[in-house]
Amino acid sequence: MTDASTTDQPGSGRLRLARRLRTLTGVDEDLLATVRYERSKYTALGGVVLGTSVIAAFSMWNFATEALGRVSALALIPTVIWMLFVLNLDRWLITPQANARRRVGPLLLRLTIALFLGAVVAEPLVLRIFATAVEERITDDRNRAVDQLRSDLVRCNPVPSRTASTTPAGCDRYILSFVSTPGGQADELAVLRSDADALQKRVDQDTKTLGALDTEVRDECRQLIRNASTGLLQRTSECLRLREKAKDYRSTHRTEENERRLAAMNGRISKIEGKLTTSRGTFLKARASRIEQRIAQERAKQKEIGVLERMRTLDELASGNGVLFAGIWLVRALFVLLDALPVMVKFLSGESAYERLLAIESNSAVTIHSQKARLAERRALADVEIAEDAIEQEVRRSRAESEAAHREHTAAMHIRVRQAVNSLEDELRRTSSV
Known part of the structure; x- marks a missing residue:
């Protein structure tokens, strides 16, 4: 039988690739060599x-490009970081652990982490799949917003018909400022028209009255009477009276002056109407021009479609369409399961x-380490006991020497006394x- 250590030597690219793939699972190649038939599984x-x-x-590449609003090399930085993070996290989640199947807590924790990670990974992909519908909806919403803004600006900034005009309700955000408005001329025109209408009524009344008087004068003055003294024909006194009455009416009512004023x-x-038209x-x-400026400012705010705007629009689309709602969540579930697949398989x-x-x-x-720890403990305790015995012997020796010195001193004192x-x-x- 060929030795297990010689069957997986890095002699070909395929074997090196297989070894690198197994490295992502956190297995020990030396231990796996004992059960080499499981190499294909790992x-x-x-x-x-x-x-x-x-x-x-x-x-992450889709998320970063949508956040930046364009395809950029800067998107590679978060893409690579996110890839390495997910790679190492999945490696940690599926790394074999001794007696791990006996503990339910770590298993549930790892599955929960994998599901949450899958949800985070799935959302940008879902937005990418439904990008066309989302962008069409956002474009329509933006166009409607621009049209509504234009309508509000026109409604809230009508052509002034007078100097002091009331602001329409709900127009605080849509009032535009102008250097001059035709409101003052409109006020003057309104006053002139009012005065002209009143004067026109007076002139019409005077004209009507004078017409009636002139008719009476003409009718009366057609009649001639003969003067008894001279025998000549002459106007009647009523004709002269009516003529004087008409003359007095013209004088007192100032008809000619009123007609000139009118x-x-x-x-x-x-003239004012011409100026007002201009x-x-x-x-x-x-x-x-001001409305177009506001519209341009509004469109400038709508430069690129952001991620949050895409997510909100996608939810709005799904809320009104049951089939789309089911499709979106099926795609999300698919990507969540794909990302949680390593943990689930493991x-x-x-x-x-x-x-x-x-x-x-x-x-x-663990057993060997425990035995080594106990052996080290026994060695340490033995060293402590030996040190204690040495100290006790040193104490006894010092005490004996002290007692011998005391006895020698006592004997010397006795000799001196004798x-x-x-x-x-x-x-x-x-x-x-003596």
Whole structure:
């Protein structure tokens, strides 16, 4: 039988690729060599991990380009970072652990993390798939907003018919400022027209009255009477009276002056109407220019479609269409499951021989470490006991030396006392013999 260590030597590109894929699963190649028939399983699992990280990278690329509003090399930075993060996170989630299947808590935690990560990865991809419908809806909404803005600006900035005009309701945000407006001329024109109408009524009444008087004068003055004294024909006294009455009426009612005033007023009205027409045309041009400026500002705010705007629009589309709603959530669920696939494949499959070997190796390592720890503890305790015995012996030796010195000192004192006593006795003998 060929040795296991010689069957997976990096002699070809295929073997090197398989080893790199298995590295993504966190397996130990030396331990896996014992059950080499499971290499294909972990190689495939490494491919799944790599695939989910590539999907995550594509998702981040779409997200970054939409956030920037264009395709840029700067989008590669978050794309690469996100790919490496997802790759390492999935590697951590599926790395075999000894006796892991006995603990439900870590399993649920890893599955929860994988599902949440899949939801984050899925959203940009869903937006990419439904980008056409979303962009069409956003374009329509923006056009409607611009049209509504134009309508509000026209409604809230009508051609002034007088100097002081009331602001329409709800127009606080849509009032435009103008250098001049035709409101003052409109007020003057309204006053002139009112005065001219009143004067016209008076002139018409006077004209009607004078017409009736002139008719009476003509009818009466056609009749001639003969003067009795002279025998000549002459006007009647009633004719003369009516003529005087008409003359007095013209004089007292100032009919000719009123007609001249009315003609002057009508001329003034015509002139003001011409100026007002010109002023209104200028105002309409200025209003159109200001409205276009506001519209341009509004369109400038609508430069690029942002991610949040896309998400909001997608939810609005889904809320009004059951089929689209189901399709969106099916696509989301698909990408969530794809991203959670490594964890699901790892923890929902049966326990492999490699994991049993890993558990044995782990338990053995724990046992060996425990024995080494106890041995080190016993050595440490023995060293402590030896040190304690050495200290006790040192104490006893010091105590014995101290006691011997004390006895020597006591013996020396006794000798000195006996010598002093003997000297005293000798001195007393000499003294008594003398």
